Amino acid sequence: MKRLLILIAVAMFTISCADRTTENTDDVIIENDQMKLVISGDGHTKSLICKASKTECLVQGKNVPVSTIIEPRPYQNEVKLAYPNKRTTFKANSVRKEGDKLVIGYELIPWEATVAVKINPDYLAFTLESFNLTEDYGIAMTEPPISEMWFLRLPVRNLGHWGDWLNVIWDDKVAVNILAADPQTNADSEEADGYRILQAGVDEKVKLTGVTAALIACPKDQLLDKIAVVEEDYKLPNGVASRRHELYNASYYWTSNVTPANVDEHIKYARMGGFRLMNIYYPA
Structure with missing residues (x-):
């Protein structure tokens, strides 16, 4: 009996130690009513x-970094001398x-990025605000030498369905979506x-700071509702309302050979088909 108690105590101690090793006080936790996002320190x-x-x-x-910076070439002298002088x-x-x-640091280069986080009950918004130089480059530069940057990256499991137009992955239970909240944001994916x-x-050719992306993770059948909230909050085109409109599936009658002699017949056929619009091609 005594031996059994000792074994149980050792097992409990081992589990307790294992739990402590998995906990990390440096983790950053961001959550709302729908999701909980954890980023390691x-x-x-x-x-x-x-x-x-x-x-x-x-x-x-997989240890996928939450952010990456792309430089046309390394600029800091020590990096430039130790690594190939290329993108x-x-x-x-x-x-x-x-x-x-969030303040994000990067390997080898003395830059930090500041990303503001907005917690909404339906989504999390991330806005790239600024780049901060943490040590002197030793050369005069008036702006960050950055050509592109990903300020939010999520390695989402293959859930069975992928929608490239909305940048969303989903299955029967859940949908995960990173949505551009303004025209300058590049929302994309990497297989x-x-x-x-x-x-x-x-992208520095478009806009480097002041751009926003929204993260949505919710039950699949609530996805469009959440996107509609983002569209409303950020004054985006009403894509969800358009998709749900009764005329969304409406088509049109197309012709390229209408003439004054047969136009009445074309109109007759268009009405018979229930078309609301006639599209007359330019050679007509």
Whole structure:
């Protein structure tokens, strides 16, 4: 009996130690009514839970950085001398939360990005606000030497369905969507083995800061409702309302050979088909 109690105590101690090793006080946790997003302190996206179904949406064990910066070439002297002088991607290696903002650091380069977080009951919004130089480059530069950047990257498990127009992955239970909240945001994805990286970013040829992306993770049948809220909040075109309009599936009567002699016949056929519009091609 005494031996059994000792074994139980050892097992409990082992489990307790294991639990402590999995906990990380550096993790950044962002959540609303719909989801819980966890980003590790070393810059990786760890978890995205859809609360309604308790579904883990992210692939595990891939250590995908939450953000990357692309420079046309390395600019800092030590990096430029040690690495090829070519277009280079630098991965996030630190994330910390300061109030309602994320501060993201990157490997090798002395830049930090500040991303504001807005927590809405229906979505999480991420706005790239600024770049901050953490140490002197040793050369005069008036702006960040950044050509492109992804400020939000999520390695979402393959859930069975992929919609490239809305940048959404879904199955019968859950939908995960990264949506551009303004015209300057680049919302896109990158296919990988068993998962797809949904991401939002910027391009210096368009706009480097002041751009926003919305993250939605919710039951599949609520996705359009959540997108409609984003469209309303950010004054986007009413895509959801258009999709749900009774005329969404309406078609039109097309012709390229209408003449004064047969126009009445074309109108007759258009009315018979229930068409609301006639499209007359220019050769007519």
